[in-house]
Amino acid sequence: MGTKKSVEAVVIGGGVIGSAVTYFLALNHVEVILVERGAIASGTSGRCEGDVVVCDKEPGFDSQLAKLSLDLFPQVASQLDYDIGWTQKGSLLIIENEEEMEAATRFCGRLAAEGIPARMLDRKEALDMEPALAKDIVGGMETTCDGSLYPMGLAYGLLHEAKKRGARISTYSPVVKIETDNKTSIHKVITPDAEIITKNVVNAAGVWAPTIGKMVGLNIPITPRQGQMLVSERAFPVASRKVMEFGYMMAKFGNRSYVRNVSPEMEEFGVALVFEPTEAQNFLIGSSRRFVGMDTSCDIRVLRAIAQRAIRFFPAIKDINIIRSYAGLRPYTPDHLPIISRTEIPGFYVAAGHEGDGIGLSLITGKLIAQMICDQSLAIDISPLSLARFQGRKKDVCES
Numbered sequence: 001m002g003t004k005k006s007v008e009a010v011v012i013g014g015g016v017i018g019s020a021v022t023y024f025l026a027l028n029h030v031e032v033i034l035v036e037r038g039a040i041a042s043g044t045s046g047r048c049e050g051d052v053v054v055c056d057k058e059p060g061f062d063s064q065l066a067k068l069s070l071d072l073f074p075q076v077a078s079q080l081d082y083d084i085g086w087t088q089k090g091s092l093l094i095i096e097n098e099e100e101m102e103a104a105t106r107f108c109g110r111l112a113a114e115g116i117p118a119r120m121l122d123r124k125e126a127l128d129m130e131p132a133l134a135k136d137i138v139g140g141m142e143t144t145c146d147g148s149l150y151p152m153g154l155a156y157g158l159l160h161e162a163k164k165r166g167a168r169i170s171t172y173s174p175v176v177k178i179e180t181d182n183k184t185s186i187h188k189v190i191t192p193d194a195e196i197i198t199k200n201v202v203n204a205a206g207v208w209a210p211t212i213g214k215m216v217g218l219n220i221p222i223t224p225r226q227g228q229m230l231v232s233e234r235a236f237p238v239a240s241r242k243v244m245e246f247g248y249m250m251a252k253f254g255n256r257s258y259v260r261n262v263s264p265e266m267e268e269f270g271v272a273l274v275f276e277p278t279e280a281q282n283f284l285i286g287s288s289r290r291f292v293g294m295d296t297s298c299d300i301r302v303l304r305a306i307a308q309r310a311i312r313f314f315p316a317i318k319d320i321n322i323i324r325s326y327a328g329l330r331p332y333t334p335d336h337l338p339i340i341s342r343t344e345i346p347g348f349y350v351a352a353g354h355e356g357d358g359i360g361l362s363l364i365t366g367k368l369i370a371q372m373i374c375d376q377s378l379a380i381d382i383s384p385l386s387l388a389r390f391q392g393r394k395k396d397v398c399e400s
């Protein structure tokens with residue numbers, strides 16, 4: 001029998017989501033313990049990129065949620081006693097052909113109508129902005145509000161501040177059981193070393209959220225979607241901001257008949273250019289999207305396809321060395337939106353399923369969950385994010 005503790009809230013998972021929830025609970029004077037089975041940010045939050053962007057969100061609820069979160073970063077970053085590497089240089093979506101240009105112009109107009117600072121660029125403007133881009137691109141879309149940071153730094157920084165405000169962090173403590181009182185309320189969280197009596201549990205376990213859900217009899221439809229990344233050696237300044245290709249967005253947002261002019265491997269592995277310069281002048285080059293279970297190994301065929309796609313848009317990098325590669329598991333939901341939700345078990349909350357957006361959406365997620373637990377009015381109507389929206393669904397995984 002481990003030590004017995006009693007606390008107002010337990011957060012399960014020490015990625016960026018659990019860290020943000022813990023931070024906002026501590027800000028609201030809630031007595032909280034974060035329980036993490038490994039080290040902080042040892043899950044997906046330590047195997048990703050650090051983009052905080054609105055440019056790749058579906059205009060409407062998705063973009064509004066992302067913008068609410070993005071707007072929290074400058075203030076939180078300035079209040080943390082920790083450097084999370086926050087910069088706000090904007091992002092550029094590059095356009096390869098006229099068909100993409102038409103779609104991008106419509107997409108940009110819809111984002112702008114939502115109040116997002118997005119504008120179209122012709123070829124000359126895009127090349128003036130990023131001169132190393134391939135000269136045959138057709139144009140671009142710029143979003144000036146987008147930012148980036150160090151994801152692991154974000155998790156550590158938020159928890160550093162939360163600890164100063166009384167939060168407790170328990171690492172290398174896997175949650176093995178959650179006890180309820182006949183499913184009418186949460187009673188206890190159990191790890192190998194401790195029994196924690198509590199009325200509130202937040203499941204922020206990313207791709208492991210379904211396992212935590214099962215402990216209280218809930219089905220949580222989150223599936224791991226692998227993404228691989230390359231890290232370059234320090235090199236000359238190739239790009240000054242985040243650069244992505246627009247073509248992938250067309251497939252992501254509805255135009256499913258659109259097929260990019262890419263190799264069969266790129267199509268099969270879901271490879272699309274994401275290029276992020278870091279302060280240290282290395283580049284993060286991605287990425288891929290595949291359903292391969294919990295596999296976090298890199299596949300040389302996928303890495304090669306990512307490199308080829310990056311060279312197509314930035315020919316000058318063809319001789320730069322790659323010093324590292326890694327793969328992470330995006331917590332995917334069937335409708336691409338996260339689950340930020342109360343559940344049928346009072347006191348059991350889900351904050352998971354952010355797929356490729358968890359870094360950017362971390363702060364609004366933490367804020368919303370803290371508002372729910374503290375019975376405050378919510379920053380946005382979260383019915384599109386409820387766990388209940390999946391009830392009755394037969395298929396948990398849909399390919400996009």
Ligand SMILES: Cc1cc2nc3c(=O)[nH]c(=O)nc-3n(C[C@H](O)[C@H](O)[C@H](O)COP(=O)(O)OP(=O)(O)OC[C@H]3O[C@@H](n4cnc5c(N)ncnc54)[C@H](O)[C@@H]3O)c2cc1C
Binds near residue numbers: 042173227
């Ligand atoms: C290649 C790649 C690039 C990405 N780029 C971006 C980007 O640029 N911008 C962006 O916004 N998002 C990006 N993402 C997505 C983002 O990384 C994720 O959405 C985010 O990290 C998810 O955070 P999380 O806290 O939900 O999950 P995690 O970071 O996985 O945290 C969950 C934690 O729960 C812990 N846990 C599991 N089981 C238990 C248990 N039984 N007891 C206790 N703890 C447990 C795990 O150890 C883990 O630390 C990217 C993802 C990938 C793979």
